[in-house]
Amino acid sequence: MEIRHLRLIKAIVEEGTITKAIDKLHLTQSALSHQLKEAESQLGTSIFSRTNKKMVLTKAGEKLYNLANDILKKLSEAELEIKQMVFGEFGEIRISTECYSSYHWLPSVLKQFQILYPNVNLKIVTEATHYPLQKLLDNVLDIAIVSDQIKNEKIKYLELFQDEMVMVVSENHSWVNKKFVVAKDFENEHLLIHSLPLETVTIHQLVLEPAKIKPLKITALPLTEASIEMVKADMGIMSMAKWALQPYLKSTKIKPIKIGRNGLKRNHFIAILNNKTYPEYFHQFITFLQTEINQQWNL
Template sequence: MEIRHLKLIKAIVEEGSITKAIDKLHLTQSALSHQLKEAEYQLGTQIFLRQNKKLVLTKAGEKLYETANEVLEKLSSTEQEIKRMIFGEFGTIRISTECYSSYHWLPPVLKQFHLLYPNVDLQIIMEATHYPLQKLKENVIDIAITSDPINDNNIKYMELFQDEMLMVVSAHHPWANKKYVVAEDFIHEHLLIHSLPLETVTIHQFLLAPAKVTPKKITPLPLTEASIEMVKADMGIMAMAKWAVQPYLKDNTLKTIKIGKNGLKRKHLIAIMNNITHPNYFNHFIDFLRTEINQQWNI
C-alpha cells in the first residue's frame, strides 16, 4: 500500500464521487480506476461497493480510510515541520562567551528571543567559556561572544556592544579618591578575578601583562557576590564592567575608579563561522541580540 493509494481513497470518500476525485487528484478516470484496483489487489478485498450509483466503503475500506486520515495528517505535519526547520522556525543555537560576567545579561535576552521563537532551542555551553573561538572552530558552539578576536578568515565578526571596565574597591581603600589607576598601582594589591587562566582576564590582558606587572596576590573567586563582599571588607580589589557593577553601588560602600587615564574599554563581538550557510532563525537571533543589547539594556 502506497501513499498515493491512501490519497485516492480519501479523495473518493471526501469528494463524494469519482468525477470530483479525478479533478482533485488530477488523474484520468482510467488512471484512478487502475490505482483503485491495484490497492484492492494488494489488500485482497474490496474497498468500495457500488450502491445506488454511489461508492460506499466496505468494512475494510472504513478501516483503511481511518488509517489514511491518520497517516496523511502525520505526513503533512512532518512536511510542515521540515519546512519550518529549513526556513528557520525549528532548530538549535549553541552559544558561549569568554567572560562569565556576560551570563548576567545573556539569559534574559535568550528568554525574550524564546518567546518569539519557542521552537528554537537556545543552549549556553558553559564549558566553552574562556575559549569560545576555539570551540566555535571545533563546532562545539555556533556563536561565540568575544572581546579578543583572532585573525582567521574562517571567522566572521560583528560588533555587539562596547563597555568600560572599572576597578572596584571599598570606600576606605587608598584608591577611593583616585581619578584613575595605572598598572604600577597594582603591585601591592590583592586582585580578585572570576576564574583562571589569567590570560583570559581583561585587566591582565590589556593593562598588567603589557606593563609586566603582577599584583601581590591573585585569587580566583567565581561568585561575583562573594567577590563584592570581599571588596567591601577591604580584602581585595576587582575589575568589573561599568554596567555590571552599577547595582552594587547603591549603599556607598564601594567606589569605582577608571583604569588608565583614558579608561579601559572593551568591544564585544559576535563571532560565527564564515563558511556555513545559516538558517533564517539564526540570522534573526543575531539581529535580535544586537538590537536588544544596544537599545534595551543600554550597556
C-alpha cells in the same frame, strides 16, 4: 500500498534484522509480519527473499525501497514546512561568551527571543566560556560572544557593543580618591578575578601583562557576590564591567575607579563561522541580540 508499508520496508533494510526493525517501529513480530505480507499481497510479488535468516531485497523490493526513500523524505520535509507555517521555525542555537559577567544579561535576552521563536532552542554552553572561539571552530558552538579576536579566515565577527571596565575598591582603600589607576598601582594589591587561566582576564591582558606588572596576590573567586563582599571588607580589589557593577553601587562601601586616564574600553563581538549556511531564525537572532543590547541596556 500505504505509508506504513514504506516505513516498514525502509526499517527492515536499514536496521538489518527483523528484531531491530521491530524495536524501531514499536511493533510486535506478528504485526510486522502481517504488514509485510499485506504489502507483498498488494504488489503480487515478494519484497524480500529469506536467505540464511537474512532479509534480502528482491528486484521489486529494491525499486520499492528507493521509492520509499524519496516519498518519506518529501513527506518529512512537507511536515516540517507545515509546522513552521503554523508554529514558527524549529532549531537550536548554541551560544557562549568569554566573559562571565555577560551571563547577567544574556538569559534575559534569550528569554525575550524565545517568546518570538518558541520552537528555537537556545542553549548556553557555559563550559565553553574560557575558549569560545576554539569551541566555535570545533562546532561545539554556533555563536561566541567575545572581546578578543583571533585572525582566522573561518571566523566572521559582527559588532555587538562596547563597555568600560573599572576597578572596584572599598571606601577605605588607598585608591578611593584617585581619578584613575595605572598598571604600577597594582604591585602591592590583592587582585580578585573570576577564574583562571589568567590569560583570559581582561585587566591582565590589557593592562598588567603589557606593563610586566604582577599584583602581590591573585585569587580566583567564581562568585561575583563573594568578591564584592571581599572588596567591601577591604580584602582585595576586582575589575568589573561598569554596567554590571551598577546594582552593587547601592552600597556606599565600594567605589568604582577608572582604569587609565581615558578608561579601559572593551569591544564585544558576535563570532560565527564565515562560510556556513545558517537558517533564517539564526540571522533573526543576531539582529535581535544587537538591537536589544544596544537599546534596552544602552551599553
